[in-house]
Amino acid sequence: MSAMDPPLQERVYLGLKADYLAGHFVPGKRIDLQDLANRYHSSKTPVREAAFIFVGEGLFVHHADGGFLVPTLEPAVLIELLDWHMQLLITALTTLKESAVRRALQPYSTLGGETSPVCVALRAMEIFSSLAEATGNRQATHEVRRLNERLHYARITETAETTHAEKELAIFASMEVGNFHKATRRRIEAYHARKIARQRTIIQKSS
Secondary structure (H helix, E strand, O other): OOOOOOOHHHHHHHHHHHHHHOOOOOOOOOOOHHHHHHHHOOOHHHHHHHHHHHHHHOOOEEOOOOOEEOOOOOHHHHHHHHHHHHHHHHHHHHOOOHHHHHHHHHHHOOOOOOOOHHHHHHHHHHHHHHHHHOOOOHHHHHHHHHHHHHHHHHHHHHHHHOOOHHHHHHHHOOOOOOOHHHHHHHHHHHHHHHHHHHHHHHHHHHO
16 A cells, blocks of 8 residues: 555545445345455455444444344435435525526536436436535535435435436426526425425325
8 A cells, every 4th residue: 555545444434435326235235344345455344444434424224133234214214304405405505696506507407328226316416416515615515415325325216216317307407497596496396395295105105
């Protein structure tokens, strides 16, 4: 390892985060720490320590038989996360001028080349994070990204079950409207309302 390489613990953490965002894990399935240690060329100890950090971030939970897993979020939890995510974005939007909103969303105004569930989920994360970053508020950026990461696997699952997710995101950032600031707020509200309604339907069907 060169003097410029990050410490092992940081490298393992970053590797674990990259694998998490790449959809490497299966929600509800126990994670094999030894496989990850082999993958990151480390012992199991730094992998376990990184996994504990993930637990604190809400990305992993403890498995009943030991170890860790990505949780399958219950609809009621998803509703709360989606509502909080929406409120944060609307609050961020109130601090931005229309020109700043346009700059933040312009890169996402056309359909991307990749349509896999993971790529669509990552695109959603980038869109919402870009809005938060435009505020220049590091705490807002951190909180929105943290929520996006917690919602990531739910988005992957939802995208795999629908056919319009990527188009929905392209419409979300479409530039061809007059009052772009007002339109963006309506789109934020409508996007989250659809997701919340879907979870409420799941709750009703299971009761």
